[in-house]
Amino acid sequence: xxxxxxxxxxxxxxxxxxxxxxxxxxxxxxxxxxxxxxxxxxxxxxxxxxxxxxxxxxxxxxxxxxxxxxxxxxxxxxxxxxxxxxxxxxxxxxxxxxxxxxxxxxxxxxxxxxxxxxxxxxxxxxxxxxxxxxxxxxxxxxxxxxxxxxxxxxxxxxxxxxxxxxxxxxxxxxxxxxxxxxxxxxxxxxxxxxxxxxxxxxxxxxxxxxxxxxxxxxxxxxxxxxxxxxxxxxxxxxxxxxxxxxxxxxxxxxxxxxxxxxxxxxxxxxxxxxxxxxxxxxxxxxxxxxxxxxxxxxxxxxxxxxxxxxxxxxxxxxxxxxxxxxxxxxxxxxxxxxxxxxxxxxxxxxxxxxxxxxxxxxxxxxxxxxxxxxxxxxxxxxxxxxxxxxxxxxxxxxxxxxxxxxxxxxxxxxxxxxxxxxxx
Amino acid sequence: xxxxxxxxxxxxxxxxxxxxxxxxxxxxxxxxxxxxxxxxxxxxxxxxxxxxxxxxxxxxxxxxxxxxxxxxxxxxxxxxxxxxxxxxxxxxxxxxxxxxxxxxxxxxxxxxxxxxxxxxxxxxxxxxxxxxxxxxxxxxxxxxxxxxxxxxxxxxxxxxxxxxxxxxxxxxxxxxxxxxxxxxxxxxxxxxxxxxxxxxxxxxxxxxxxxxxxxxxxxxxxxxxxxxxxxxxxxxxxxxxxxxxxxxxxxxxxxxxxxxxxxxxxxxxxxxxxxxxxxxxxxx
Numbered sequence: 111x112x113x114x115x116x117x118x119x120x121x122x123x124x125x126x127x128x129x130x131x132x133x134x135x136x137x138x139x140x141x142x143x144x145x146x147x148x149x150x151x152x153x154x155x156x157x158x159x160x161x162x163x164x165x166x167x168x169x170x171x172x173x174x175x176x177x178x179x180x181x182x183x184x185x186x187x188x189x190x191x192x193x194x195x196x197x198x199x200x201x202x203x204x205x206x207x208x209x210x211x212x213x214x215x216x217x218x219x220x221x222x223x224x225x226x227x228x229x230x231x232x233x234x235x236x237x238x239x240x241x242x243x244x245x246x247x248x249x250x251x252x253x254x255x256x257x258x259x260x261x262x263x264x265x266x267x268x269x270x271x272x273x274x275x276x277x278x279x280x281x282x283x284x285x286x287x288x289x290x291x292x293x294x295x296x297x298x299x300x301x302x303x304x305x306x307x308x309x310x311x312x313x314x315x316x317x318x319x320x321x322x323x324x325x326x327x328x329x330x331x332x333x334x335x336x337x338x339x340x341x342x343x344x345x346x347x348x349x350x351x352x353x354x355x356x357x358x359x360x361x362x363x364x365x366x367x368x369x370x371x372x373x374x375x376x377x378x379x380x381x382x383x384x385x386x387x388x389x390x391x392x393x394x395x396x397x398x399x400x401x402x403x404x405x406x407x408x409x410x411x412x413x414x415x416x417x418x419x420x421x422x423x424x425x426x427x428x429x430x431x432x433x434x435x436x437x438x439x440x441x442x443x444x445x446x447x448x449x450x451x452x453x454x455x456x457x458x459x460x461x462x463x464x465x466x467x468x469x470x471x472x473x474x475x476x477x478x479x480x481x482x483x484x485x486x487x488x489x490x491x492x493x494x495x496x497x498x499x500x501x502x503x504x505x506x507x508x509x510x511x512x513x514x515x516x517x518x519x520x521x522x523x524x525x526x527x528x529x530x531x532x533x534x
Numbered sequence: 535x536x537x538x539x540x541x542x543x544x545x546x547x548x549x550x551x552x553x554x555x556x557x558x559x560x561x562x563x564x565x566x567x568x569x570x571x572x573x574x575x576x577x578x579x580x581x582x583x584x585x586x587x588x589x590x591x592x593x594x595x596x597x598x599x600x601x602x603x604x605x606x607x608x609x610x611x612x613x614x615x616x617x618x619x620x621x622x623x624x625x626x627x628x629x630x631x632x633x634x635x636x637x638x639x640x641x642x643x644x645x646x647x648x649x650x651x652x653x654x655x656x657x658x659x660x661x662x663x664x665x666x667x668x669x670x671x672x673x674x675x676x677x678x679x680x681x682x683x684x685x686x687x688x689x690x691x692x693x694x695x696x697x698x699x700x701x702x703x704x705x706x707x708x709x710x711x712x713x714x715x716x717x718x719x720x721x722x723x724x725x726x727x728x729x730x731x732x733x734x735x736x737x738x739x740x741x742x743x744x745x746x747x748x749x750x751x752x753x754x755x756x757x758x759x760x761x762x763x764x765x766x767x768x769x770x771x772x773x774x775x776x777x778x779x780x781x782x783x784x785x786x787x788x789x790x791x792x793x794x795x796x797x798x799x800x801x802x803x804x805x806x807x808x809x810x811x812x813x814x815x816x817x818x
Contacts, residue, residue: 413585416697416716422584423593423602466701473709474700480717492714496721503682503725507733510675511741513660518742 165189167212168202180216192255205254221254223247233326250275267324270307272317273298280318297383314349321345321382337382340366342375356439363439374404388438394421394431401432408432411477428463435459435476552755554783559623564751565797566616567683572804573609575727577602579808582720583815610694617687640670640768643681649674668767675737686726693719724812731809735802747802752794753786 169189171177177186192198203209208219224231227247239245251257252266252275260267266275273295279285281295298304298318306315321337328335336345343363347354357363357376365373379400380386386393398421402409412418412432421429433441435451442449450459456472464471478486480493556564580589580602593602628636635641653674655667672680693715696703700712739747743764750756762769772778786794 414716415713416581419581419584420599420603423580423590423599464701468701468704470707470709471701471704471712474704474712475710478710478713480713486710486713488710489713489717493717493721496718496725500721500725500728504728504733507729507737510657510660511733511736513657515736515741517660517662522742 165192165202187255194258195256196259197255197257230325233324237325237327238329239327249279267319269313269315269317270311272319273304273307276318292383294383301383301385302387303385316349320349339375339377340371342377346376353439360437360440360442362441372404397433398431405432408477411479414478414480415476417476430463430476434462550785551758552783552785553758553761553778553781554755555750555761556754558754561751561754563616563620566612568801570609570613570616571726571730572801572808573605574613575723575731575808576804577606577609578720578723579727579812579815581606582724583812586811586815586818588811589815607698610691613687614691617691640771641672643672643677645674645677645681649677668770669765670767670771671765673765679734679738682726682729686722689722690719690726693722724816727808727812731805731812735805739798739802747795747798749786749791749794749798752798753790755783755786 172185172187173189175186179185205221206218248254250266258265262268277295281293283293286293299308303316306312307317323336330337332338343354343357362373379397417430437450444451446452457467460472461467478489480489483490580592583589593599596602627633637644652667658664659666696715
């Protein structure tokens with residue numbers, strides 16, 4: 111039992127004894143008695159010290175769950191919860207600073223958290239959530255009287271609770287449209303990070319603030335934001351360190367390091383919020399066009415191959431996609447001896463799927479262009495031959511059969527027969 | 535079968551006499567051929583046009599791509615076996631038993647000078663410049679159908695197996711041949727599909743002479759009137775040699791006719807549907 115409540119019952123008992131030893135225990139009455147006792151105690155204190163000193167002074171009234179102000183807003187404080195919260199040891203007027211004595215003015219000044227939390231307030235001031243009317247501290251940290259440390263599972267900013275806390279706004283289509291943002295909460299919850307967090311309860315799983323930060327959240331367009339594309343490898347790399355090293359050693363990472371902001375970063379292939387496990391068919395289906403959005407000629411020649419034809423239909427996810435041959439993070443040009451598509455490594459790379467691949471097998475061109483006579487002459491002539499064959503056979507028989515049809519129908523009508531149009 | 539049904543069948547086939555054109559084995563062979571061909575076309579087209587919406591829908595419908603590829607290979611193996619049985623039969627009849635007329639003459643599928651003359655004669659007749667040629671047992675377009683399938687079996691089959699067992703075939707084929715295999719396989723497959731579902735369907739089944747389908751490949755027999763009309767040279771030759779009666783067959787049972795109609799209609803409807811899908815995918 112909280113200090114305040116025990117103190118209150120002591121007062122009730124005292125008061126009861128004073129009034130002929132009657133102790134009232136009915137719920138409704140008890141509350142009234144409690145209030146009366148509180149008021150009495152308050153006035154005693156006021157008389158004695160002239161100032162409000164302890165939580166109990168206020169909770170005497172405000173612990174009543176139904177207490178409302180003149181305009182009908184609840185002004186109740188759950189003393190028990192507050193007592194255990196991170197601010198539980200503080201006095202009420204440490205925050206409600208304009209209340210010095212009882213009775214206090216009807217208008218109570220808004221609590222300003224930055225009095226103590228100056229750094230956080232400063233961070234927030236420059237962030238996307240700077241508007242304190244739309245984003246008061248309590249919108250993330252929860253009710254002011256039940257704030258817990260972030261390592262406490264009751265906290266609204268406990269790692270496992272963060273997606274729900276942010277999702278209160280960021281799953282809202284209306285708000286998403288208003289600010290031109292996507293409704294990211296459902297996407298995140300279905301992602302590999304969301305699953306790790308919500309299903310496995312992994313505290314280390316990336317939650318919103320792992321990437322976006324907490325108070326000083328900046329738009330991804332801001333160069334200082336951890337979600338700005340230039341900073342993404344570092345942000346993801348804070349957990350995925352090995353992959354970040356691989357990426358920085360590959361062509362894409364080197365381009366990015368050299369200042370080419372168009373070079374792909376983690377989120378270009380993996381997306382930001384809908385990150386799937388790379389072996390999942392949905393991921394394998396969606397990623398080839400992403401590579402192809404830059405490597406257009408390579409996508410179009412890949413499209414002509416059996417790998418793509420099989421792969422495009424979905425379901426059969428084992429067929430080679432870009433990264434199965436080129437690598438995923440440390441992508442290197444074929445001329446680099448470390449590249450899996452370097453000539454010296456092809457038997458191993460192709461052999462990963464095609465058991466028994468030999469030197470002749472790996473001469474297969476996964477990006478052959480049958481339209482290019484200079485690059486793939488044999489293929490070009492094979493295709494040309496097949497096309498001529500197809501066109502000539504079909505053209506000849508189209509004409510032949512159409513003429514036949516017309517003539518046969520003509521005879522049929524002429525001879526008024528139901529069958530045997532060819533009769534002469 | 536009721537008497538009434540018997541009477542109806544006889545009414546639609548006056549003359550009463552029926553002549554054997556295809557043996558039971560040949561009809562079964564055609565059955566296996568068109569069943570596996572429809573299966574191969576139905577599972578191959580989604581691959582050829584894997585970017586189109588219907589291809590993905592179809593693939594999903596049969597259980598994803600794994601299933602499509604499985605069925606494609608399954609039909610391919612069945613058709614290959616049928617082809618090998620046919621080759622064995624030609625070998626046994628033509629080479630081991632030295633049966634006359636397998637490689638030449640009116641009963642052979644091998645093209646001859648008359649076929650060339652018939653083609654030009656037929657074309658002349660179509661534009662009203664002459665008499666219609668008198669066709670023998672196998673007309674030139676029928677021989678073309680046969681050899682198209684024969685050539686297709688070798689070309690599509692070989693390129694298909696080369697892709698299926700690519701690392702094995704790479705022992706004796708250069709790398710670019712594996713690239714060529716897909717081009718050949720898909721182009722030849724496309725040709726086969728377009729040819730069968732438009733030209734063969736019309737030439738053999740949908741033309742006014744046989745509309746809506748030529749039943750002879752299902753029942754094995756055709757009426758005397760049909761025989762004399764469609765293959766006058768063969769009819770006249772058999773009559774002259776007194777061999778006509780040896781070719782007499784039994785009138786088809788009503789259930790046979792109905793069953794064949796249903797099967798044939800299904801095949802033609804599937805074929806025409808695939809043709810439309812192919813054309814829409816090809817031109818989009």
